[in-house]
Amino acid sequence: MIVTLNESRVAVTENLVRRVFPWQNPLERMFYWAWRRRGQSSVRLLLRLVGISAIDDTWIYLNDAGKVCGTIGLYARTEDAAEARWVSWFCVDPETRGQGIGKSLLDHLIEVVRSRGYRYLRLYTGSDPDEAAAQLLYESRGLRETRRKPFLFVPYDKIWRELELDAEVVSERTDGESKQGLNP
Ligand SMILES: CC(C)(COP(=O)(O)OP(=O)(O)OC[C@H]1O[C@@H](n2cnc3c(N)ncnc32)[C@H](O)[C@@H]1OP(=O)(O)O)[C@@H](O)C(=O)NCCC(=O)NCCS
Numbered sequence: 001m002i003v004t005l006n007e008s009r010v011a012v013t014e015n016l017v018r019r020v021f022p023w024q025n026p027l028e029r030m031f032y033w034a035w036r037r038r039g040q041s042s043v044r045l046l047l048r049l050v051g052i053s054a055i056d057d058t059w060i061y062l063n064d065a066g067k068v069c070g071t072i073g074l075y076a077r078t079e080d081a082a083e084a085r086w087v088s089w090f091c092v093d094p095e096t097r098g099q100g101i102g103k104s105l106l107d108h109l110i111e112v113v114r115s116r117g118y119r120y121l122r123l124y125t126g127s128d129p130d131e132a133a134a135q136l137l138y139e140s141r142g143l144r145e146t147r148r149k150p151f152l153f154v155p156y157d158k159i160w161r162e163l164e165l166d167a168e169v170v171s172e173r174t175d176g177e178s179k180q181g182l183n184p
Pocket residue numbers: 020090091092093096097098099100101102103104124125126130131132133134136137140
C-alpha cells in the first residue's frame with residue numbers, strides 16, 4: 001500500500017534512505033531535516049539559496065505489517081518549477097526488492113505529476129552499479145537520459161533523466177489546479 005509520508009514515519013523512512021545511500025553529500029543529508037521544517041519561511045529561504053523552490057509530497061510503501069519497504073518523493077527546482085517536478089529520494093529496502101514495489105512507487109509518482117499538470121518529471125541519478133536496476137526501471141518508464149557528466153570525487157557519472165508527460169493533460173492545466181497541495 002502506498003501512502004503519503006507524515007511525521008509518524010519520517011524517522012524510519014530517513015533511516016531506510018541512509019542505509020541505501022550511505023554516501024549522501026552534506027546537502028543531500030539535509031533533505032529530511034528540511035522536509036520536517038518545510039513550512040518554515042527560514043527553511044524555504046535556505047532551500048531557495050540551493051536552488052530548491054519547494055519540497056512536495058513524499059510517499060512510502062507499507063507492507064501488510066505496516067513496515068516501510070520503500071519511498072519516493074517530489075521536489076521543485078527554482079529553474080523549472082513552473083513546468084517540472086523532480087524525483088527526490090527513491091529506494092526500496094534491499095530485503096523486499098524484486099517484488100514490484102519500485103515499479104509501483106515510480107508509476108504512482110508519474111501519475112501524480114501528470115495529474116498535477118506538469119509537463120516534465122526529471123531526476124538525476126548515477127552510473128554507480130548499485131543503481132543499475134534503477135536505470136532499467138527508468139528506461140522502461142520512458143525517463144530518457146538527457147545529460148551526463150563525471151561526479152567530482154567518485155568514479156561514476158551523474159546522469160540526468162526526463163519524462164515528458166502527455167501534452168493533452170498539460171493543456172488542461174489551470175494555474176489554480178497545478179498549485180493545489182504542492183507547497184507546504
Ligand atoms: C531501483 C529500485 C528502487 C527498484 O526497486 P524494486 O522494488 O526492486 O523494483 P521492482 O521489483 O519494481 O522492479 C522494477 C525493475 O527494476 C529492474 N530490476 C529489479 N531488480 C533488478 C535486478 N536485481 N537487476 C537488474 N534489474 C532489476 C527491472 O527493470 C525491473 O523491472 P522488470 O521486473 O519488469 O524486469 C531498487 O533496486 C533500489 O532501491 N535500488 C537502490 C537505490 C536506487 O538505485 N535508487 C534510485 C537512485 S536514483
